[in-house]
Amino acid sequence: xxxxxxxxxLEEMDKKLDRVITAVVSRGEKLDTPASRDDLGQFxxxxxxxxxxxxxxxxxxxxxxxxxxxxxRRIGKDVERIKxxxxxx
Numbered sequence: 001x002x003x004x005x006x007x008x009x010l011e012e013m014d015k016k017l018d019r020v021i022t023a024v025v026s027r028g029e030k031l032d033t034p035a036s037r038d039d040l041g042q043f044x045x046x047x048x049x050x051x052x053x054x055x056x057x058x059x060x061x062x063x064x065x066x067x068x069x070x071x072x073r074r075i076g077k078d079v080e081r082i083k084x085x086x087x088x089x
Contacts, residue, residue, distance in 0.1 A: 035043075
């Protein structure tokens with residue numbers, strides 16, 4: 001292999017390595033930076049929105065459960081009346 005070509009390849013690799021090191025260091029600095037009030041506020045807002053959506057689902061399920069239980073009671077009473085009428089009870 002030509003020495004000039006090897007030298008150029010090593011220089012290119014050295015530049016790429018410098019860019020990688022710079023990127024890693026900058027990301028590390030970002031991780032060391034504490035979250036600002038705005039960041040925490042945005043995060044809190046997202047969490048609260050997600051919890052609100054889940055609460056709506058839970059409320060609907062709870063209402064559906066109440067109505068289903070009442071519907072089963074009414075059907076049970078109807079079945080008992082039908083049994084008495086048919087003299088099965």
